Amino acid sequence: MTVLITAWGASPGVGKSTLCAGLSQWLAATGLQVDHFREEEILTRPQFAAVAEEFKATGTVALKTLISATAKFSSPTAR
Structure with a gap:
């Protein structure tokens, strides 16, 4: 099963990227396959x-x- 997780926030600097990076690292450490990409990468x-x-x-x-x-x-x- 594939799960897509998106973090939304009202402004820059509130911790969205930090949260996503930490969550990605934690999930990968549990053995799950993680494809973490930044917002601007979605266009590519x-x-x-x-x-x-x-x-x-x-x-x-x-x-x-x-x-x-x-x-x-x-x-x-x-x-």
């Missing part, structure tokens, strides 16, 4: 191409687009 992942295109065109991304991209990312054949 092929599974999130539709997200990148929509964001570049409109400055926003619809929830439907994010859910679809997440399903592609979670697919065992996607990586």
